[in-house]
Amino acid sequence: MNMEDVSRKTEKQTTLSTETPRPRVPSWLIVLSTIILSALVALHTIIGFGALPGIFPKPRPVGTESRLCARPAIRQEWRTLSNEQKLEYITAVQCLHRLPGISHLQGAKTRFDDFAAVHVVSAGAIHHVGHFLPWHRRFLHVHEIALREECGFEGALPYWDWSLDVASGRSLSESPVFDPVYGFGGNGLDIADYNGSFENHTLMVAAGWVAPGAGGGCVTDGPFAEFMLSVGPGLNITDHCLSRAINDNMQKFLSPARVAELMPLTTFEEFRIEIEGTPVTKTFRVHDGGHIAVGGDMQRFSSPNDPLFYLHHAFLDKIWWDWVGMNFSSRLEDISGPSTVNPPYEDVTLDFELDMMMLAPPVTIREVLETPNQLLCHIYE
Numbered sequence: 001m002n003m004e005d006v007s008r009k010t011e012k013q014t015t016l017s018t019e020t021p022r023p024r025v026p027s028w029l030i031v032l033s034t035i036i037l038s039a040l041v042a043l044h045t046i047i048g049f050g051a052l053p054g055i056f057p058k059p060r061p062v063g064t065e066s067r068l069c070a071r072p073a074i075r076q077e078w079r080t081l082s083n084e085q086k087l088e089y090i091t092a093v094q095c096l097h098r099l100p101g102i103s104h105l106q107g108a109k110t111r112f113d114d115f116a117a118v119h120v121v122s123a124g125a126i127h128h129v130g131h132f133l134p135w136h137r138r139f140l141h142v143h144e145i146a147l148r149e150e151c152g153f154e155g156a157l158p159y160w161d162w163s164l165d166v167a168s169g170r171s172l173s174e175s176p177v178f179d180p181v182y183g184f185g186g187n188g189l190d191i192a193d194y195n196g197s198f199e200n201h202t203l204m205v206a207a208g209w210v211a212p213g214a215g216g217g218c219v220t221d222g223p224f225a226e227f228m229l230s231v232g233p234g235l236n237i238t239d240h241c242l243s244r245a246i247n248d249n250m251q252k253f254l255s256p257a258r259v260a261e262l263m264p265l266t267t268f269e270e271f272r273i274e275i276e277g278t279p280v281t282k283t284f285r286v287h288d289g290g291h292i293a294v295g296g297d298m299q300r301f302s303s304p305n306d307p308l309f310y311l312h313h314a315f316l317d318k319i320w321w322d323w324v325g326m327n328f329s330s331r332l333e334d335i336s337g338p339s340t341v342n343p344p345y346e347d348v349t350l351d352f353e354l355d356m357m358m359l360a361p362p363v364t365i366r367e368v369l370e371t372p373n374q375l376l377c378h379i380y381e
């Protein structure tokens with residue numbers, strides 16, 4: 001059973017609880033009450049909810065009735081979790097990595113690989129498009145459900161607010177997310193002349209890329225040292241270890257100011273482009289900046305190979321939800337952008353389906369607009 005079912009059940013039980021007549025009430029009174037009550041119910045049905053305050057529970061405005069879930073999971077920033085909560089999350093991720101894969105996609109050996117494989121296969125269709133944010137929101141949710149249902153995880157997906165690390169003035173490698181015990185381990189082993197430039201080097205340098213200076217090899221400490229992966233790196237299908245190249249030169253794209261400047265953007269169109277980054281923008285933004293700041297697998301199409309992918313994208317998801325919250329009425333249903341990377345372009349609509357392949361049934365963008373709804377059932381703290 002998942003969170004959706006739990007909250008639905010709770011609501012139903014609350015709504016349906018009725019009082020049984022007390023035995024000492026005379027039977028004629030019960031009959032009379034029943035008649036009056038039936039009349040009231042009929043009247044109520046005809047004139048609608050809200051007409052009889054006090055007799056029936058006050059309903060919520062039409063449309064909101066079953067839209068929001070009763071007890072949303074609370075997604076927290078990594079450093080605000082207790083050590084016990086951190087270990088619970090890490091243990092659940094390791095569990096997913098021990099379970100056999102079900103996707104049958106190339107290279108996917110484990111349930112953890114399934115997600116990287118779907119991301120690789122879908123990569124060309126889910127970035128630089130109108131559904132970039134909604135697709136990743138649903139993807140994170142499906143991952144969270146797998147952790148819960150298949151690995152007994154009882155918490156919520158955490159997020160990583162890297163702007164806190166930038167604000168601290170220290171190296172990103174000192175972030176609590178890179179802790180060897182209560183984090184995801186640190187940098188990759190130094191590789192001689194590693195430069196981490198995988199795509200158009202000229203373009204990357206123009207976008208603000210400066211080589212990390214260290215790392216590039218396998219992560220050697222923490223719970224994901226010797227973490228074996230078979231999807232990636234990039235589009236390759238090769239057995240390899242989790243690699244990283246933590247890049248402090250990316251800090252300037254991940255500052256609190258960079259997050260703050262997204263908030264006043266008035267249209268989703270500006271917002272989605274400004275949060276995602278190159279090559280649509282000329283220089284890096286928070287999405288690509290975060291990927292490149294971690295480097296290695298995280299910088300490639302196979303980025304879900306690094307467990308930090310989920311924490312980085314959860315923060316981007318929070319930023320989107322925060323942006324909506326700044327002007328709910330005008331921003332909630334604002335959606336735009338091409339549905340494909342290549343022409344002929346057609347704008348996505350709320351009915352556009354987010355394809356998770358064999359990971360989960362498709363849902364529409366409309367179904368993932370609000371994080372505390374019945375389907376997603378989470379909020380950010």
Ligand SMILES: *[C@@H]1O[C@H](CO)[C@@H](O)[C@H](O)[C@H]1NC(C)=O
Pocket residue numbers: 195196197201211
């Ligand atoms: C990094 O690698 C790219 C691609 O192989 C190459 O074009 C570029 O010159 C290299 N840059 C440095 C600084 O070594």
Ligand SMILES: *[C@@H]1O[C@H](CO)[C@@H](O)[C@H](O)[C@H]1NC(C)=O
Pocket residue numbers: 200201202203
């Ligand atoms: C790389 O990017 C530069 C600058 O935009 C462009 O002039 C060049 O054609 C690109 N090279 C490739 C191989 O795409």
Ligand SMILES: *[C@@H]1O[C@H](CO)[C@@H](O)[C@H](O)[C@H]1NC(C)=O
Pocket residue numbers: 233234235236
């Ligand atoms: C894939 O592997 C080949 C051979 O090992 C290598 O030359 C190539 O750069 C790799 N491609 C990517 C996208 O990592």
Ligand SMILES: *[C@@H]1O[C@H](CO)[C@@H](O)[C@H](O)[C@H]1NC(C)=O
Pocket residue numbers: 266326327330
């Ligand atoms: C919300 O957006 C609408 C439409 O753009 C605008 O008229 C209104 O002033 C905004 N409200 C706030 C509080 O910014």
Ligand SMILES: [Cu+2]
Pocket residue numbers: 119126127136
């Ligand atoms: Cu992605």
